[in-house]
Amino acid sequence: MAVGLFRVCLVVVTAIINHPLLFPRENATVPENEEEIIRKMQAHQEKLQLEQLRLEEEVAQLAAEKEAVERVAEESQQQHEAHVAWDLWTTLCMILFLIIEVWRQDHQDGAWPECPGGDEDELPGLGGTPLRGLTLPNKTTLDHFYERCIRSATADAARTREFVEGFVDDLLEALRSLCNRDTDMEVEDFIGVDSMYENWQVDRPLLCRLFVPFTPPEPYRFYPELWYSRRSVPLDRQGYGQIKVARADGDALSCICGKTKLGEDMLCLLHGKPGGERPGREMEELLCTGESPYLDTMQVMKWFQTALTRAWHRIARKYEFDLAFSHLDTPGSLKIKFRSGKFMPFDLVPVIQCEDSDLYFVPHLPREPCGSTPASSTDWLLSFAVYERHFLRMTSKALPEGACHLSCLQIASFLLSKQARLTGPSGLHGYHLKTALLHLLLARRASDWKAAQLVARLHELLSFLEKSLLEKKLHHFFVGNRKVPEAMGLPEAVRRAEPLNLFRPFVLQRSLYRRTVDSFNEMLKNAPALISEYSLHVPSDHASLPPKAVVL
Template sequence: MALGLFRVCLVVVTAIINHPLLFPRENTTVPENEEEIIRKMQEHQEKLQLEQLRLEEEVARLAAEKEALVQAAAEGQQQNETRTAWDLWSTLCMILFLMIEVWRQDHQDGPSPECPAGDEDELPGLGGPPLRGLILPNKATLSHFYEHCIRGATADAARTREFVEGFVDDLLEALRSLCNRDTDMEVEDFIGVDSMYENWQVDRPLVCDLFVPFTPPEPYRFHPELWCSGRSLPLDCQGYGQIKVVRADDDMLGCICGKTKLGEDMLCLLHGKNNMVRPGGEMEDLLCARESPYLDTMQVMKWFQTALTRAWHRIAHKYEFGLAFGQLDTPGSLKIKFRSGKFMPFNLIPVIQCEDSDLYFVSHLPRGPPQWTPVSNTDWLLSFAVYERHFLRVTSKALPEGACHLSCLQIASFLLSKQTRLTGPSGLSNYHLKTALLHLLLARQATDWKATQLDARLQELLRFLEKSLLEKKLYHFFIGNHKVPETMGLPGAIRRAEPLNLFRPFVLQRSLYRKTADTFYEMLKNVPALISEYSLHIPSDYQPTPKSCHLLSIWDPEDRARVHPTTSVSPGASASLSWENGGLLGIYGSSC
């Protein structure tokens, strides 16, 4: 009860206190500046709205920049992925192209001799368009030209070889008798190489090329270093090597007398008293380059020319002819001069045998192209002449009797020689012609080289050369060629080496390539005229019209592309030839 009464009293007191009439509040009155307050509030609200808009714009700008950065990063990542994919694709394409090229070289250069005759379209030079500007005479004219102009002109090749070999034997024997075996180089027997010993030389006068191997005095020996023996060499030095002169006692099996001091009363059973190991400072006496253990080609040339001169003076009284150097910049370029005014040139080429093989290092080539000039005096060209002669001899035994392979090479060499006299030298040489023939011999069957197929094989040889010139690619026949029979006995390093492109100078020298291509096509255009001009008789199957006159013509060196008619000669009239500087200038005979 008391609690309820207390609550009623508390409510009454509270009502009285809060009544506005009894206790008025100060803030109950409305201020007079209400409009000013409202205006300020509106201004403040406007400022807040502007600030809100500014903040919204700033947030939008930051969001746009962030989105742009994210998009740029995505695009960059996409470009990197695309570039990576493109690089990977390019690498795969390059590898694929290299594999195709390797496969083509290994399987499409031409079938082996065991392939059937139905694969002729795969042989190099076959199945292509006709040679530009080439019009070969008929078989009868071509065979007649070969019999009377080439074979007849080289009939005395055997007698020439016999005479030169007898004289060189005497000359080298005199050279050996003058040399000191303890200090001078030792000269071995000569080796006949190249066209005269392969039975296809056509140039007159006939020239014998003879290799003359030489070795150093004891206790020294030659150590050949091939370009493919692991050394990093520039491309210009491919096919070359260096000859290092080393002491024989450096070998584990060599004599040790040079490493130990022998007493005065002791003598080595292998070396004489005057044949002791010389100090290393005398390497120049061994024809080495200055301050180098490698053999110098210029030193060898001077030594060989001096030795030949001394040897000739020793035996000159026995002969009724003279001997002179043909080219002073080529060692062993000699010519025999008879009293009648005629001369007989030949080449003695100092060489060094490569290990126990038939490879020889040559200091100078007597008739090599200008692009075969070595870069350094210590670079020696590796010659495969003995292997080439052996391959031709073995191949000829498997071919039909009277095969036309050498006839093709002789005709092509004859045409190139005459064209060179007209237009000057170019990058094409007889060695390139022989290399092309060796490739065709390895690719063709033996039955394809019958004498009746001379015109077809000659055209194929020229087409092969044209294809090689257009591609600027003619590989060396032995270097890196796995199709060469192993019975040839080539060193393993040569078989495993990278193929050597003989036409690589054409890639680097555009002027030389243009000159060579022009000379080649000029030769093709002049083939009919050259063959007809150098044919001395009319073919037996040619039936002229009775009582008719035939135009004879001359080959004018000043006008290389034209053949000028000069006079008319009856079929039975005689004719004579006029020669000057090795070229046919005119034909003269009685008129009709």
């Protein structure tokens, strides 16, 4: 802008100095033609005006550019200051949230699940029904109720287990005799799990649940992939895993269905094709490489049900009863039907052992603890049933004689079962009751489980469930629980995994949560009257099963 002004001044001074009227030259002569002089002066003036306009435009343009630069610099400074303030505020918020979360975790670790206040510091109930208002019958009434309704109903549990185990031994042996040990799946001995083998079964009819492990023929192996071994997994897939089928030497997967005759009714676990329909060599290679290498639960169900059917046909003549499937969508859900019209259900669940541990993958459970179903047919639920049985046995040895822990679980399970018949099933299952008891067993001293403390411990168990429902949080007993004794032999990866919330479905399904809360409150309300009524009279639904079954 200064340069422009200097140029304007220089032009004006030059014009003044050269003006003939103001500074006439000594030897100059007046032109004879005055009009010509005036015309030249006018032309020169017009030229000066044009130059002045051009200079003014340049000055205005320079001023606008300077203002724009200053405005951009000011905006950049403001944005920088705002960004710095936002980063500072975000950092402070993150620090505050972290402090709150650490405090909450510390508070939970110190106060949950042990309930250190005992019977005087019970938690308030849900839905306006305080649990401390629950008045359970005295120990005498509870003992009378337990003897009449629970112990009498499960008196023949040992005999039922013995009968079912003998029959299953014969059935599995027949199944093995139909298989080629070199090319077919190898079925191992069964393992008894759940309430019938943990001595807290209360529902009638008595139900034995047996795991039947199976392995592939050599040189193939099952390679399990657990959810905590992956970088990211959806919340609803926690607790599940997949099983890859491959050769033990690491070669690419190839199918065995074309190398052996599986029979007209037998199915290949990977391809679902009957053994009699042998495809060509090229088609076989296409199926083996194109299909997923992960074991499919639906194919396992079909294979296992077909194998059991053939095994039963082989030994059916030895028995004076019929065998049928109770639920077609559940593998191994069987029912023995006697000629008298009575029946005896039991479950044979095909499972796969997870490496060398007591963890087992199951394709489906009639009562899945998480209340959800797999999203994919290659998802297998990881079961801790064998570890749970071992923990209860190990704990029982350290408890006083006649400890009340199983009695508490049986009474709570009885109340839950009766409530389900009144108002329908809810999101609360027997597995949740057992998980709550396991947490209390780990938190309480052994002396707190004396028989005389049955009422207090039952009240505490119900209080624990109420608190868990209130928070929508019930952690799996083994997953992520580093307080589990190392003597259990639990894999370290399971102990160090993130805790698994069994009540996570309540967070996503509000209707299920409200129905569960209402059912639980109704159960608490009906508990005293129900216990008193059953103490005086045992309904007909607790009649025992036939005492004997003829085996030829």
